Structure formats: structure tokens, C-alpha cells
Amino acid sequence: MLSHCDNVQATGFVEHLKLPHYVDFQAELGLVRQMRAEYAGAPARAEGGGRMSAVAAPQASGYNFAYLDEQTKRMIRRAILKGIAIPGYQVPFSSREMPMPYGWGTGGVQVTAAIIGPDDVLKVIDQGSDDTTNAVSIRKFFAKTAGVATTTETKDATIIQTRHRIPERQLTEKQTIVFQVPIPEPLRFLEPRETETRKLHALADYGLMHVKLYEDISRHGHIATTYDYPVEVADRYVMNPSPTPKFDNPKMHMSPALQLFGAGREKRIYAVPPFTKVRSLDFEDHPFEVQKFDKPCALCAATNVYLDEVVLDDRGGRMFVCSDSDYCEERRADGHRGELSGEAPHLVGGAA
Amino acid sequence: MMAKLNDKPLLSARNLGKHYGQRLGCRDVNFDLYEGEVLAVVGESGSGKSTLLSLLATELSPTAGAVNYRMRDGETRNLFDLSEAERRFLLRTDWGFVRQDARDGLRMGVSAGGNVGERLMAVGGRHYGRIRDTASDWLNRVEIEPERIDDLPKSFSGGMRQRLQIARNLVTHPRLVFMDEPTSSLDVSVQARLLDLIRGLVSELGLAVIIVTHDLAVARLLSHRIMVMRQGRVIETGLTDQVLDDPREAYTQLLVSSVLAA
Numbered sequence: 001m002l003s004h005c006d007n008v009q010a011t012g013f014v015e016h017l018k019l020p021h022y023v024d025f026q027a028e029l030g031l032v033r034q035m036r037a038e039y040a041g042a043p044a045r046a047e048g049g050g051r052m053s054a055v056a057a058p059q060a061s062g063y064n065f066a067y068l069d070e071q072t073k074r075m076i077r078r079a080i081l082k083g084i085a086i087p088g089y090q091v092p093f094s095s096r097e098m099p100m101p102y103g104w105g106t107g108g109v110q111v112t113a114a115i116i117g118p119d120d121v122l123k124v125i126d127q128g129s130d131d132t133t134n135a136v137s138i139r140k141f142f143a144k145t146a147g148v149a150t151t152t153e154t155k156d157a158t159i160i161q162t163r164h165r166i167p168e169r170q171l172t173e174k175q176t177i178v179f180q181v182p183i184p185e186p187l188r189f190l191e192p193r194e195t196e197t198r199k200l201h202a203l204a205d206y207g208l209m210h211v212k213l214y215e216d217i218s219r220h221g222h223i224a225t226t227y228d229y230p231v232e233v234a235d236r237y238v239m240n241p242s243p244t245p246k247f248d249n250p251k252m253h254m255s256p257a258l259q260l261f262g263a264g265r266e267k268r269i270y271a272v273p274p275f276t277k278v279r280s281l282d283f284e285d286h287p288f289e290v291q292k293f294d295k296p297c298a299l300c301a302a303t304n305v306y307l308d309e310v311v312l313d314d315r316g317g318r319m320f321v322c323s324d325s326d327y328c329e330e331r332r333a334d335g336h337r338g339e340l341s342g343e344a345p346h347l348v349g350g351a352a
Numbered sequence: 353m354m355a356k357l358n359d360k361p362l363l364s365a366r367n368l369g370k371h372y373g374q375r376l377g378c379r380d381v382n383f384d385l386y387e388g389e390v391l392a393v394v395g396e397s398g399s400g401k402s403t404l405l406s407l408l409a410t411e412l413s414p415t416a417g418a419v420n421y422r423m424r425d426g427e428t429r430n431l432f433d434l435s436e437a438e439r440r441f442l443l444r445t446d447w448g449f450v451r452q453d454a455r456d457g458l459r460m461g462v463s464a465g466g467n468v469g470e471r472l473m474a475v476g477g478r479h480y481g482r483i484r485d486t487a488s489d490w491l492n493r494v495e496i497e498p499e500r501i502d503d504l505p506k507s508f509s510g511g512m513r514q515r516l517q518i519a520r521n522l523v524t525h526p527r528l529v530f531m532d533e534p535t536s537s538l539d540v541s542v543q544a545r546l547l548d549l550i551r552g553l554v555s556e557l558g559l560a561v562i563i564v565t566h567d568l569a570v571a572r573l574l575s576h577r578i579m580v581m582r583q584g585r586v587i588e589t590g591l592t593d594q595v596l597d598d599p600r601e602a603y604t605q606l607l608v609s610s611v612l613a614a
Contacts, residue, residue: 203437208470214469215462218465285481
């Protein structure tokens with residue numbers, strides 16, 4: 001069990017754990033299975049499509065490669081290219097219905113579907129972990145509809161779709177990271193009119209963003225925004241980095257990997273090209289700071305990583321472990337040992 | 353005394369007019385406004401005074417005429433030839449706009465300090481301490497206790513909200529302030545205090561003000577010159593005391609005589 005201290009804006013996380021969403025998802029799966037069974041019974045039809053569909057998905061026949069049709073992929077790729085050309089600018093795109101509810105990463109899934117090829121290796125993380133429902137579902141989705149190899153190891157992946165974290169291991173020029181974005185508009189809670197926020201972006205009129213940070217300091221004595229911390233990209237557009245903890249903001253700066261952001265419900269795609277300046281907004285006398293932890297990871301003794309709090313029992317026992325589960329496992333395989341690595345419950349401690 | 357004032361007009365309207373389709377908003381408005389001068393626009397409801405104010409503040413685009421403004425660099429430009437970015441910059445630096453309803457002029461969900469500081473941050477202020485000091489200084493100047501800097505305007509009285517709106521507008525030292533019935537939503541004693549405050553700030557800062565009001569007493573107290581509007585046209589202009597004490601037009605006479613001891 002994970003203990004969380006997110007505020008109301010993060011209720012999306014709790015919603016994911018609620019039964020109705022799971023049932024929706026399960027219901028869709030049931031329908032997909034039924035349709036597939038019906039399709040297998042019918043005579044084979046000719047499939048149209050582009051180059052990529054030449055590689056048929058080995059398991060889920062009846063789908064185009066990576067689920068989306070080629071026209072849709074072209075549309076999404078055009079939006080991505082425009083996003084790369086104007087770093088941080090939110091490009092509208094005609095987001096499709098996906099076989100999963102909004103809030104499950106429909107934007108990220110569409111971006112991944114548009115860029116993935118048969119030789120890609122996909123990693124999907126949710127809250128830093130490869131093993132949570134969202135990550136497992138999306139990984140399986142692409143394994144079935146595209147037949148691509150999947151991995152949990154950051155170093156082997158060519159595409160990493162993520163929700164809430166950027167891996168601890170430094171990404172490379174050969175990798176692309178795809179973020180699932182719930183609310184792409186950084187000015188949304190300050191200015192509800194979309195026409196007005198677009199104008200503010202167009203004129204680089206970002207005083208309002210600092211009003212939010214000002215209010216934080218006047219209420220809490222420090223900038224209390226801990227995730228989805230607004231950044232300025234390439235000295236121009238202010239952008240929401242998706243609900244990653246602000247701990248990960250510095251990783252976006254001059255990252256060698258291409259960073260793509262997809263918001264399915266809000267129908268926006270934006271991008272940070274490799275080696276682009278990404279600056280977290282702040283005040284001169286209240287500079288940007290990332291979260292600090294007083295202890296290393298209880299399992300692998302890593303420092304300077306983002307830690308999750310794990311409740312151990314009902315008497316207040318808890319430990320702090322790497323949120324990036326792959327990074328933690330890799331370190332333990334290399335022989336690093338934290339103070340609880342011997343005692344931690346089997347399920348949490350994993351194989352090491 | 354005030355700083356040396358320029359002898360060229362700050363703002364001048366030339367044959368300014370606005371039609372809403374067939375319906376007339378206002379037409380053939382001509383006037384010059386100089387630095388440090390307060391111009392009152394009076395008239396009954398529907399006389400076109402609010403349309404005129406919106407035109408001058410570039411919130412509406414005119415169907416005829418031009419408004420020329422002398423920018424801070426000394427160059428005179430037609431406001432309607434400015435780009436959106438230049439216009440917005442003008443609006444948050446060189447101009448102020450005090451609304452009738454403070455809820456339209458303030459961010460009600462943002463603290464008093466944040467409201468005052470917004471313009472400073474919009475023009476690049478990035479030092480929290482300095483922004484806060486300036487905000488606190490301005491709250492003081494408009495007679496709001498600095499301890500209330502972190503309170504939301506929701507918890508302020510009507511008079512305080514109007515004073516906060518004034519502080520928010522004056523913090524970037526604008527040269528021209530538009531006021532749309534700034535006192536009409538307040539009770540009489542609060543009105544008097546606010547008028548006093550506005551009069552003090554206007555002469556201290558050498559502000560040019562265009563104030564729209566239907567209240568001749570407000571015009572008498574604040575303005576140097578007055579412009580009487582009726583059915584979309586300016587029917588009489590002149591020095592405030594002159595017009596109010598000795599109105600020439602029949603309509604102005606009616607307007608003046610309808611007020612108790614203005």
C-alpha cells in the first residue's frame with residue numbers, strides 16, 4: 001500500500017483505484033475479445049494502410065499496427081512535428097476515442113501509437129513503477145496491437161511512456177519519452193477562458209503565472225507547488241510538465257532524449273526537442289528547489305533519487321524506497337543494500 | 353509641485369464614432385487631453401459615455417475616427433494601429449482602468465498583495481520581497497492596513513475593494529487612468545472618502561484621468577474639464593465650474609437643475 005499526500009487536484013490518482021474505472025476498462029476488454037472472436041470466425045478481409053501496417057501484429061489480428069489507423073497516425077505525427085518545431089507550444093489535435101477511459105493516458109497512448117515502429121522497445125511506467133495497473137495495461141495494449149518488444153529496463157527501451165515520473169537513469173539521444181498529461185494548460189486555474197490563455201501564450205504575457213507563485217509564498221512562506229511545476233521552454237513558452245514531481249524538472253533541461261506530451265481529453269500535444277533549455281519558474285529571492293530526502297532508499301541505499309513512502313504495518317511502520325522500481329532493482333542486482341533490504345516484505349522488496 | 357508637463361496633448365480623439373450595426377453608440381467625438389488633466393464625461397444612461405470610454409481604452413474598435421496617444425518615448429501613435437502586444441503593454445504599464453464593479457477589476461481569488469503585485473510581475477518583477485514591499489506601500493497609500501496584504505478581496509468592504517483597485521492600477525505609475533463610475537456602487541460617506549483619496553493621488557502623481565459618471569457632484573469635485581453627452585454626441589464642453597454654474601445647452605441646464613445642490 002502506498003501512502004500519498006497529494007492535494008485535491010490529484011484525485012485522479014485515487015480515482016484510478018476506484019472500482020468503476022477498472023470495470024470500464026474490463027468492459028472494454030470484454031468487448032474487444034468478443035469482437036476479435038467474431039472477426040476470427042469471419043473470412044479474412046483486405047487491410048488498407050501504410051508502411052507500418054505491413055508488419056501485422058502477430059497476436060491481435062484485425063487491428064492496424066498499434067491500434068490507430070494510418071490517417072490518424074499521420075495527423076498525430078503532424079501535430080508532434082509542429083510541437084517539436086515550436087518547443088512548449090500546445091498543438092491542438094483531433095484526439096481519438098481510445099479503448100480506455102480518459103485519465104488513463106489516452107493522450108500518451110496516441111502519441112506512442114503514432115511514433116512506435118516494429119523495432120521499438122517499449123517501457124511504460126506509472127508513478128515510477130512498471131508494475132501498476134496503468135503501466136501493465138498500456139504495455140500489454142502495445143504488445144498485442146503492435147507486437148513490439150516491451151521491457152521494464154530503462155536502458156533497453158527506445159520509447160518510454162510515463163505517468164508521474166522521469167526515470168532516474170539519464171536518458172539518451174536514442175530514446176523518446178512520452179508523458180501522459182491530464183491538464184496541459186499551465187494558466188488554467190488562473191484564467192478559465194481558453195481564448196484568453198491562448199492570447200497570453202501568443203504574447204508571452206506570463207505575469208499571471210508568477211501571481212500563482214506569489215500566492216504560494218504569501219500563504220506558505222515558500223513555493224508550495226510540488227508537482228506539475230510550471231517551466232519555461234527555450235526562453236519562450238510556459239509549459240506544464242505533467243504531474244511529475246518537481247524533483248524531475250531539472251532532468252528535462254538539456255535532456256538528450258526527445259520529450260513528447262499528449263493530453264487526450266484536452267486534445268493537445270506538445271514537445272521539448274533534445275537539448276532544449278527548460279527553466280523552472282521562480283523568484284530571485286525564492287529560487288526553485290527540488291524535494292530533498294533525509295534518508296537514502298531503504299532497499300538500495302540510493303541517494304539523490306525520488307522516494308516513495310511505503311506503509312509496512314498498522315503501527316506506523318514505514319519505509320522510503322525508490323519510486324523508480326527499475327532503478328532500484330538494478331542497484332540491488334549490482335549489490336547495493338539498504339538498511340531494510342533483508343527485512344522488507346517479499347512483495348515490496350522484490351526478487352533481490 | 354508636479355513635474356514639468358508636456359505641452360502636447362497626451363491623448364486626442366478625432367471624429368471618433370461607433371455604430372453597433374444601425375444603432376448609434378457615439379459619433380463625432382473630438383477632444384484633447386493633456387497630462388495632469390481630469391476630464392469628466394457626464395450624461396444620462398444610454399448617452400454613449402460608456403461606449404466612448406471603451407473606445408478610448410481600445411476595448412472596442414471604432415467605426416470612424418482615430419485616437420492618438422503620445423507614448424512614453426514621445427512618439428504620437430493612433431491606438432488602433434498598435435499591435436495587440438503593444439496595446440496590452442500600454443494597458444498594464446502606462447494606463448489604469450478603475451471599474452464600476454470591483455469584481456471586474458480585481459482577481460477575487462487572489463490576495464490583496466497579489467492583486468497589487470500582478471502588474472509588477474507582468475512587467476518582469478521577479479523579486480518576491482520587493483514586490484511585496486511595493487504592494488504593502490501602495491496598500492498604505494490607499495488607506496488599507498498593510499496587515500491585510502494576504503487577505504482576499506472577498507473579505508473587503510465595497511470601499512476597500514475600490515481603493516484596492518486603485519492601488520492595483522497605480523502601482524506601475526501610469527500616466528492615464530480611465531474611471532468608469534468608480535463611486536456609484538458605494539454609500540455616500542464612503543464615496544466622499546474615496547473621492548478625497550482619488551483627488552489627492554491625481555494631483556500628487558500628476559495623473560491624466562478620464563472619468564465617466566452620471567453624478568455631477570463627482571464631476572464637480574474631481575474634474576477640470578467636463579464633456580456633456582446626449583444621444584451619442586457631445587453637446588457641451590468646457591471648464592467644469594463654468595459648465596455647471598452657467599450651462600448653455602438646454603439639456604445641460606436640465607441636467608444641472610435636476611441635481612439637488614450640486
